[in-house]
Amino acid sequence: MxxxxxxxxxxxxxxxxNRMEKTIAVLVERQVQxxxxxxxxxxxxxxxxxxxxxxxxxxDTVAIEECRPLSKRKSWRLQQILQRAxxx
Numbered sequence: 001m002x003x004x005x006x007x008x009x010x011x012x013x014x015x016x017x018n019r020m021e022k023t024i025a026v027l028v029e030r031q032v033q034x035x036x037x038x039x040x041x042x043x044x045x046x047x048x049x050x051x052x053x054x055x056x057x058x059x060d061t062v063a064i065e066e067c068r069p070l071s072k073r074k075s076w077r078l079q080q081i082l083q084r085a086x087x088x
Contacts, residue, residue, distance in 0.1 A: 047064060064078055
């Protein structure tokens with residue numbers, strides 16, 4: 001039997017906090033349809049992700065991938081920075 005390696009789940013979101021050491025908070029938004037009224041509603045979830053080099057800033061758009069649990073709430077890892085936030 002051939003074993004198939006499962007690819008890690010990837011999400012795209014915006015960095016909302018980088019105050020922690022080697023950790024970023026990423027806000028991921030999705031749209032769901034209301035079961036009765038059929039209107040699209042925006043739902044958001046905040047994930048803590050590991051940022052080894054402390055290279056992300058607030059407002060950056062990033063891709064994160066699922067990994068083994070690194071702490072109590074952190075089981076995601078920074079995959080890449082897709083777009084930098086404009087500097088003021």
